[in-house]
Amino acid sequence: MPTGEVFSERQLQDVARAIAGAETDTGLAFSVYVGSLGPNTRERALTLHDALGVEASRSVLVAVDPGLRQTEIVTGPDAKRFLDDHAAALGALAMTTQFNAGDLAGGLVNGLRTLGEHARHPQTLHLDQP
Amino acid sequence: MTAAVPMSTVLVSVLASPAFAAQRRYEGDDPGPGLTALETLGLFVGIPALVIAVVYVLVFAGSGAKGPRYRPGVAWRGQPQWWGGPADAERAVDSAQPTQSGGGARAHW
Numbered sequence: 001m002p003t004g005e006v007f008s009e010r011q012l013q014d015v016a017r018a019i020a021g022a023e024t025d026t027g028l029a030f031s032v033y034v035g036s037l038g039p040n041t042r043e044r045a046l047t048l049h050d051a052l053g054v055e056a057s058r059s060v061l062v063a064v065d066p067g068l069r070q071t072e073i074v075t076g077p078d079a080k081r082f083l084d085d086h087a088a089a090l091g092a093l094a095m096t097t098q099f100n101a102g103d104l105a106g107g108l109v110n111g112l113r114t115l116g117e118h119a120r121h122p123q124t125l126h127l128d129q130p
Numbered sequence: 131m132t133a134a135v136p137m138s139t140v141l142v143s144v145l146a147s148p149a150f151a152a153q154r155r156y157e158g159d160d161p162g163p164g165l166t167a168l169e170t171l172g173l174f175v176g177i178p179a180l181v182i183a184v185v186y187v188l189v190f191a192g193s194g195a196k197g198p199r200y201r202p203g204v205a206w207r208g209q210p211q212w213w214g215g216p217a218d219a220e221r222a223v224d225s226a227q228p229t230q231s232g233g234g235a236r237a238h239w
Contacts, residue, residue: 085235
């Protein structure tokens with residue numbers, strides 16, 4: 001495993017673009033962390049989610065530990081109203097399928113797209129109509 | 131007598147063919163100059179090796195441009211990467227206040 005730069009410049013841009021796309025689709029804030037999560041991955045992912053500060057409530061954190069082969073998706077209380085646990089699990093599945101083939105960046109891009117597509121969009125009341 | 135002439139010609143040419151192989155195998159045969167050892171090597175080893183090299187480069191130039199690749203099952207020593215994280219990640223994580231829990235999902239691969 002190469003130390004240091006794990007993603008190429010292009011992969012960094014691809015993931016950033018996927019995050020921007022998911023944010024536009026859902027109106028939520030997305031954050032993706034790839035790195036070691038320590039022995040207790042869920043606890044660490046929750047801490048990382050808390051570290052997002054005021055944005056945490058409407059944030060979706062995707063935390064991936066490639067060493068432990070573990071993916072954690074954390075949604076804040078507001079984010080959960082649009083992205084329920086079933087949709088999050090679908091996104092996690094889309095990611096791990098490609099992670100298993102050794103494609104970290106591709107898995108993140110596909111998973112973020114899945115999360116964006118499955119986030120439940122609230123029905124808009126047509127205020128311009130009586 | 132008429133049959134004896136072709137028979138003898140065939141017999142002579144068959145018997146003589148090993149000696150004539152490099153020169154004239156039949157009437158009107160015009161073999162060019164033979165290949166030297168170097169030319170033979172270049173033709174039958176050099177050119178195939180060149181083709182193999184070109185295909186190899188075409189195949190692996192693409193994966194090289196994709197950057198380092200993660201291999202499942204190999205220990206992870208890469209630097210953490212956080213898209214959309216706080217500006218000062220370390221400080222933010224250390225001073226993170228527990229927020230109301232939402233939901234999420236987890237998956238192992």
